[in-house]
Structure formats: structure tokens, C-alpha cells
Amino acid sequence: MAKAANNKKTIxxxxxxxxIGGAERLVVDAAVGLQNRGNKVxxxxxxxxxKHCFDEARDGTLDVRVRGNTLIPPSILGRFSILCAILRQLHLILQVYATSELRLLGPDAYFVDQLSAGLPLLRLLDPASRIFFYCHFPDLLLARGRARWWKRAYRLPFDALEQWSMAFADTIAVNSNFTRGVVASTWPSLTKRKELKTVYPCVATGGTNENAQPGSILDGGEGxxxxxxxxxxxxxxxxxxERKKDVAxxxxxxxxxxxxxxxGVRLVLAGGYxxxxxxxxxxxxxxxxxxxxxxxxxRTAGTIVTALETPDDVEVLFLLSVPGALKELLLRNAALLVYTPRNEHFGIVPLEAxxxxxxxxxxxxxxxxxxxxxxxTGWLRSPERPELWTEVMDLVLNRLSEGELAHMSEAGVRRVRESFGETYMAERLDGIFDEMLASEAEGASSILGMVLLTASALVGVFVAVFVSLWYGWGKDSERVVWAEE
Structure with a gap:
């Protein structure tokens, strides 16, 4: 039986x-935030x-346990990534259940993201606990390689499974109102039954001093x-x-x-490469x-040294794979952040700026x-009209006074601290979990129906695999793209 709301919870x-990625950053921030509020996570x-994860996942801040990784590889000869990911999730759930880890932990609720395929099994094995699913973006809209009919046939059962399995969550959250609208238009039947909640990703505000000396980041903090x-x-x-980012x-x-x-002005184009x-x-x-x-x-630079040695007459500087220290330095010193992607799911960089x-x-x-x-705190302009972006650049560089820019700077800092800090997100999540625990568990109304549907979905999956193999799927024809920052 679930605990009453407002008690400390096991999640x-x-x-x-x-x-290391946008989805992983959100998971770590959510876990740390809920843990800091007294919950067991x-x-x-x-x-x-x-060697490739956030500090909180390796330094003992969080209790991270690797399970479900001994039977199914991440892919098969570079193919079937989504199928393997689903099977690995099911393996993980079955392993922690069979070894009594779940029973010993006594969870009140689950926080699941990216893959919803395991939710029916989770509901079957632990019907009393609540399930929270965080949808970064519909995976069916992110998967690529649908040009040929057999590739679309391969994805069909996974797309159906994504929508159906998500309904087993007690609460579904998304990363923005924009994503909520996309989910509603993609799965109208799901959103008729489930109210989608918006939980914005956060940026770390506790350790950020916007008044720090900008040069100290690369100078070891000395002066x-x-x-x-x-x-x-x-x-x-x-x-x-990437072309979809429209850096052009x-x-x-x-x-x-x-x-x-x-x-005397330079355009710096930095990013992952x-x-x-x-x-x-x-x-x-x-x-x-x-x-x-x-x-x-x-000019193009690939290291901090070459970036800092850029000649003064270079107007456009490309910085490839910017390390954290240089990114911090750039964000603190820029006159303006130019964020070009259209229909971005959320976009964390504007908040960092x-x-x-x-x-x-x-x-x-x-x-x-x-x-x-x-x-x-900035300006919003149509990406179809570059001249409007030019006007804003000129405004910042030549027409706004230092006082006006300082006022906008203060408004931006205040906006992030009040609405997008880690404490705010943790409080929001904790409240949602309390609401779930105070209500009846939702999801499947019939275990028999659940089993039949699961069996049907698995049959569809294996049929899709057979079709893919029969037509000789290319190694790079499927690319599963999960949530991004």
C-alpha cells in the first residue's frame, strides 16, 4: 500500500x-533534488x-546500480538498437524483481524515462506502487530511416508499443508546453485519458556566481x-x-x-563536434x-589554446567540441547568445546564458x-527572417546603453533562479509524487488484457525483425535518437 502524501518516499x-547527455542530466538533477528533500533514491x-557519466553518478552522491546488462547487447551487429533497448529494460526489471532488490527497497514510486515499454511489466509486478513517466519527446518522431516501406514496417510495432505502454503510468510529464502539444497531437487518445504535466529541466544555480571574475576560470582562480x-x-x-540546429x-x-x-565584433560558433x-x-x-x-x-579551432590565440581580424570563429571551462568563459563574456534552432523541445543553453x-x-x-x-530577458524572432535577427544584433552592439543591458542581464538571472533552478524542479517533482501517492493507482484495468496485448506487441516485434532481416536492413538505416538538451 502506498504511503500517505508528504511522507518521505522511496523512489x-x-x-x-x-x-552524459540532456536526458541523463535531467535524471541526475531530479534524483539529487528528490534525495535532498529527504527521499530515498x-x-x-x-x-x-x-569514465563517461556525471559526477553525481560516480562519486557516491547517488546510489546507482547497474542491472539487466548480461543477456542482451545494446545492438546486434549495429542494428536493432530500439529492440535491444526494450529487451534490456525488461531484463533489468525482471532481475531486480527476481533477486528481491525491489522487495527489500520497498519502493513507493518509480521514475521512468525514455523507454515506456517496461511499464506494463512494472505494473504487473508491483501494482501498489505509482509510476511516473517522463517523456522527453515522442521517440517515433525522432527515429530516422523510414524512407522504405519495410523500415516503416519495422518501426510500426515499436511506435504502437510506445503509446500503449505509456498509458500504464499514473502520471506522464513532459519537458515543455511545446512538447506537451506535440504529444497531444501525436497521441490524442492517450492525452484524452491522461493529463500531461510540464516539468521543466533545471540548471544548477547553487554554485553559479554571476559576478565571478571571468578570466579566473582558465587561470586557476588566481586574479x-x-x-x-x-x-x-x-x-x-x-x-x-547539425543542420536542424540552423547555425547558418x-x-x-x-x-x-x-x-x-x-x-571589432566576432561571431563565435561553438558546439559539439x-x-x-x-x-x-x-x-x-x-x-x-x-x-x-x-x-x-x-577560422576553426579545436583546442582552448588555438581558440585563445585567434587573430584579431577573424570575424567568424568555429569552436569544435568546446570543453566546459571554455564554455563557461564564453557564456560569461558574450554580448549576446544567438540560439537558432526552431521548434526546439526545450533548450537548456538559453537558461545557462x-x-x-x-x-x-x-x-x-x-x-x-x-x-x-x-x-x-532577450528577444524572440522568426527564423524565417534573418533581417530581424540582424536588427537585434545591431541593437545589442550599438544602440542599447550599458544601463539597459545591465537591467536585462539582471532580469535574466532573476528569471532563471526563480523558475528554473534545481530547488524549484525538485519541489515540483516532490509535489507530483505526493499527489500520486494520495490517489488510486492507475493503468491497466485487466491483467489478462495486459498479458494479451504484451504478447501481441512481442509478436509484432519479432515479425518486424524478420521483415527487416529478409530485406537486408543496412547497418546505418536505423538511428534511435533519444532526448536531447
Whole structure:
């Protein structure tokens, strides 16, 4: 029987791969926040590499246990990633149940994200506990490689399983109102039965001092250090080098400034870059070619040293795979963050910039509409009209007074601290879990129906696998893309 609301709870997290990413950052922040509020928290995952995970997952802050990783590999010859992920989740649940770990922990509730396939089994094995599912974004909209009919056939049972299994959660949460709208339009029957709650990801505010000396980050904390690029003003974009991020918009808008307007100013394009990823390499080349075609001098740097040694006459600087220290330095010193993605699910970078007092220029769609206050903490403009972005750049660089910019900077810091800090998210989650525990468990009304549907789903999965193998699925034809920052 579930505990009464407001009592300290035992909450079990189930996450597929506790590495480093936006989804993992949210899981870690949620777990730490709930733990700091007096709850017992345990994270079960199928994979956690101590060399490739967040500090809280390896330094003892959180109780992280790796289970369900001995029978099913992450993929089979580079294929069937989603099938393997589902089977690994089911294996994890069965293992912790069979070994009595769940019984000994006595969970009041589960926090599950990314994969909903295991929810029916979880409901069957532990009907008294509550299930909270966090939907970063519908996986069926993220999976790629549907050009051919047999590839679409392969995904069909997984898409159906995603919607059906999600209904076994007592509460479903999403990362933004934008995502909530997408989920509602994707699965209207689900949202008729379930009220979706919005729980925004957070940024760490406790250890951030927006008044810190900017140079001290790279100088070991001794004094102010040398100003970045001798105090040169710059506009900043932080995104992965992917076409959907539309980094080209920032280049076009910057090129729209007349030479006197951008004199002494640099556009810095920083972000994740992996030379093994073909799109990263190709898109970087496209952006370099675009800058050259617009008459902008440019340079690419891959290390902190080469970045800091950039000649003064370089107008566009590409920074590949920016380390944390340099990212912090850039966010603190930028005159403006230029955030170009449209229909971004949430977007954590604008919050990181505002927390450090940097105003934000973002697309007027997706998550930034909910985080950036137009004219107060930054600006929201249509990505279809680069000239509007150029106007904002000119406004920040040449027309706003220091007092006006300082006022906007203060508003941004206040906005993040009040609405997007880790304490706020933890309080919101704790309240939702209390509400669940005070109500009757939801989900399947018939265990027989649950078993039949599960069996049907598994049959569909194996049929899909057979079809895929029969038609000789290419190794890179399926790419499962889970939640991103």
C-alpha cells in the first residue's frame, strides 16, 4: 500500500544508459533534488561507465546500480538498437524483481524515462506502487530511416508499443508546453485519458556566481586573468553541428550587419563536434563555405589554446567540441547568445546564458518561447527572417546603453533562479509524487488484457525483425535518437 502524501518516499529511477547527455542530466538533477528533500533514491540502469557519466553518478552522491546488462547487447551487429533497448529494460526489471532488490527497497514510486515499454511489466509486478513517466519527446518522431516501406514496417510495432505502454503510468510529464502539444497531437487518445504535466529541466544555480571574475576560470582562480581576446566583443552560438540546429541563420544575420556595425565584433560558433559523425563534418564545411561566400573572415579551432590565440581580424570563429571551462568563459563574456534552432523541445543553453547575465536571441517557436521573455530577458524572432535577427544584433552592439543591458542581464538571472533552478524542479517533482501517492493507482484495468496485448506487441516485434532481416536492413538505416538538451 502506498504511503500517505508528504511522507518521505522511496523512489526508484529506471534509465536505459546513464551516460552524459540532456536526458541523463535531467535524471541526475531530479534524483539529487528528490534525495535532498529527504527521499530515498536508487537509480537502476543497464549501463553506466564511470569514465563517461556525471559526477553525481560516480562519486557516491547517488546510489546507482547497474542491472539487466548480461543477456542482451545494446545492438546486434549495429542494428536493432530500439529492440535491444526494450529487451534490456525488461531484463533489468525482471532481475531486480527476481533477486528481491525491489522487495527489500520497498519502493513507493518509480521514475521512468525514455523507454515506456517496461511499464506494463512494472505494473504487473508491483501494482501498489505509482509510476511516473517522463517523456522527453515522442521517440517515433525522432527515429530516422523510414524512407522504405519495410523500415516503416519495422518501426510500426515499436511506435504502437510506445503509446500503449505509456498509458500504464499514473502520471506522464513532459519537458515543455511545446512538447506537451506535440504529444497531444501525436497521441490524442492517450492525452484524452491522461493529463500531461510540464516539468521543466533545471540548471544548477547553487554554485553559479554571476559576478565571478571571468578570466579566473582558465587561470586557476588566481586574479582576474587575461581578458578573453583582449576584451573583444563577440556574439555566441552554442549548438551541435547539425543542420536542424540552423547555425547558418546566425552567420547570415551577422553578415547582414554593415561593416561599421560589426567592426571589432566576432561571431563565435561553438558546439559539439565528432569527426566520426558524417553530418558534423559536412555541416561544418557548409558553414565555413557560407561564411566565405558572405565575405566574412573565418577560422576553426579545436583546442582552448588555438581558440585563445585567434587573430584579431577573424570575424567568424568555429569552436569544435568546446570543453566546459571554455564554455563557461564564453557564456560569461558574450554580448549576446544567438540560439537558432526552431521548434526546439526545450533548450537548456538559453537558461545557462541568462543565469550568467547574457541576453538571448532565440527563435519564436518551441521551448525558448517559454523560457525567454521577449524584450525582458532577450528577444524572440522568426527564423524565417534573418533581417530581424540582424536588427537585434545591431541593437545589442550599438544602440542599447550599458544601463539597459545591465537591467536585462539582471532580469535574466532573476528569471532563471526563480523558475528554473534545481530547488524549484525538485519541489515540483516532490509535489507530483505526493499527489500520486494520495490517489488510486492507475493503468491497466485487466491483467489478462495486459498479458494479451504484451504478447501481441512481442509478436509484432519479432515479425518486424524478420521483415527487416529478409530485406537486408543496412547497418546505418536505423538511428534511435533519444532526448536531447
Amino acid at each position: 526508484i529511477f529506471l534509465h536505459p544508459d546513464l551516460g 536508487v537509480i537502476f540502469t543497464s549501463h553506466c561507465d564511470p 582576474e586573468g587575461k581578458p578573453l581576446w583582449n576584451g573583444k566583443r563577440f556574439l555566441l552560438s552554442i549548438n551541435r553541428f 541563420l546566425a552567420i547570415r544575420a551577422f553578415a547582414g550587419l554593415a561593416p561599421p556595425q560589426r567592426k 565528432d569527426p566520426r559523425v558524417a553530418e558534423n563534418v559536412a555541416y561544418h564545411r557548409e558553414l565555413v563555405a557560407l561564411a566565405a561566400s558572405l565575405g566574412l573572415s573565418h 541568462m543565469l550568467r547575465g547574457t541576453p538571448v536571441l532565440a527563435a519564436d517557436s518551441g521551448g525558448p518561447v517559454e523560457t525567454v521573455r521577449d524584450g525582458v
